[in-house]
Amino acid sequence: MTFNILPTIFEILMVTVILLVKYDWRFGTVTFVTVAVYIGCTLVLSEWRTKHRREMNEMDSEANSKAIDSLLNYETVKYFGNEEHEIERYNSSLKKYENVAVASQARLAVLNFTQAVIISVGLIIVMIMAGKGVVDGTLTVGDFVLVNTFLIQLYSPLNFLGFVYREVKNGLIDMEKMFQLLYEKVQIKDNANAKVLHSDQPRLTFDHVNFAYNSNRPILQNISFEVEPGKTCAIVGPSGSGKSTIARLLFRFYDVNNGGILIDGVDIREFQQKSVRAQIGIVPQDTVRFQ
Numbered sequence: 001m002t003f004n005i006l007p008t009i010f011e012i013l014m015v016t017v018i019l020l021v022k023y024d025w026r027f028g029t030v031t032f033v034t035v036a037v038y039i040g041c042t043l044v045l046s047e048w049r050t051k052h053r054r055e056m057n058e059m060d061s062e063a064n065s066k067a068i069d070s071l072l073n074y075e076t077v078k079y080f081g082n083e084e085h086e087i088e089r090y091n092s093s094l095k096k097y098e099n100v101a102v103a104s105q106a107r108l109a110v111l112n113f114t115q116a117v118i119i120s121v122g123l124i125i126v127m128i129m130a131g132k133g134v135v136d137g138t139l140t141v142g143d144f145v146l147v148n149t150f151l152i153q154l155y156s157p158l159n160f161l162g163f164v165y166r167e168v169k170n171g172l173i174d175m176e177k178m179f180q181l182l183y184e185k186v187q188i189k190d191n192a193n194a195k196v197l198h199s200d201q202p203r204l205t206f207d208h209v210n211f212a213y214n215s216n217r218p219i220l221q222n223i224s225f226e227v228e229p230g231k232t233c234a235i236v237g238p239s240g241s242g243k244s245t246i247a248r249l250l251f252r253f254y255d256v257n258n259g260g261i262l263i264d265g266v267d268i269r270e271f272q273q274k275s276v277r278a279q280i281g282i283v284p285q286d287t288v289r290f291q
Contacts, residue, residue: 012035012154015031015150015151015153015154016028016031016032016035018150019031019147019150023139023143023147024129024133026129027126027129027130027147030122030125030126030129031122031126031151031154033122034118034119034121034122034123035154035158037118037122038115038118038119038122038158038162039158039161041111041114041115041118042111042115042161042162042165042166043165045107045110045111045114046111046165046166046169048107048111049104049107049108049111049166050169050173052100052103052104052107053104053169053170053173053174054173054176055100056097056100056101056104057173057174057176057177059093059096059097059100060097061177062093062096063090063093063094063097066086066089066090066093067090070086070089070090108166111162111166115158115159115162119155119158122151122155123148123151123152123155126147126148126151127144127147127148130143130144130147130148131144187255188252188253188254188255188273190272190273191269191270194270194271194272195270195271195272195275196271196272196275197263197271197272197275197276197278197279198275199263199264199279201229201230202229202263202264202279203226203227203228203229203262203263203264203265204226204227204250204261204262204263205225205226205227205261205262205263205265206223206224206225206226206246206259206261206262207224207259207260207261207262208222208223208224208258208259208260209222209223209224209249209256209258209259209260209261210222210223210256210257210258210259211242211245211249211254211256211257212257213245213254219242219245220242220245220246220249220256222259223242223246223259224259247282249261250268250280251276251277251280251282252268252269252273252276252277255269263276
């Protein structure tokens with residue numbers, strides 16, 4: 001991109017200077033003004049399309065999210081006979097995306113039409129002045145052809161510059177989601193001096209653990225128990241009582257609000273997450289197959 005933009009800018013300046021020095025100052029002025037107006041309209045109209053491009057990305061993400069949710073939870077959808085409802089939700093997102101995409105393409109057409117009009121008007125004005133000069137005898141037919149060739153050669157790269165700017169702008173907008181993801185803060189992370197867990201016969205202790213996904217609804221309240229090395233411990237209770245939450249806390253998908261989870265008397269937060277998870281075996285309730 002750099003090796004195309006810099007020569008184009010140099011070519012624009014060189015042609016403008018030649019027209020100013022060798023011909024009437026009006027030739028160079030019209031050429032420079034045309035290029036400036038072209039660039040200005042390209043910047044303004046490209047920004048005009050930015051809103052629709054962002055909306056397109058939002059609608060596309062929304063449609064994909066609904067489709068993935070429906071497919072991953074297909075059993076729940078079938079349990080409640082909500083196939084038509086899910087189809088309607090997905091179609092609604094696609095219709096929104098379609099409307100925004102059409103609006104974006106319409107604005108792109110306006111941009112292309114405006115660029116073509118600006119170049120054509122500038123070329124017509126210069127050709128009229130050159131033709132008048134030939135009639136008056138101040139210019140030759142060769143001058144007329146030379147000016148025409150200069151302008152055609154000059155305006156052709158402008159289309160490329162406009163295309164490059166639009167593509168770069170669209171690319172940056174499309175990557176906004178990725179940039180937002182890079183700036184997301186990691187809630188559960190290892191301490192700077194976290195240790196590697198090495199234990200053949202670990203002793204697991206839950207020491208007055210309190211935890212809630214939402215502060216308004218506590219899940220675990222002052223839970224304390226200990227699992228001796230080589231022993232078996234079963235946790236039973238009704239649905240929603242916190243059985244799965246205990247496993248999630250042990251894997252450090254979340255951190256406790258109060259209290260502590262200890263392995264051999266050391267808080268689990270003092271170990272590297274990877275080393276802790278490597279010591280735990282688990283059999284999930286759902287069968288998952290990776291292809």
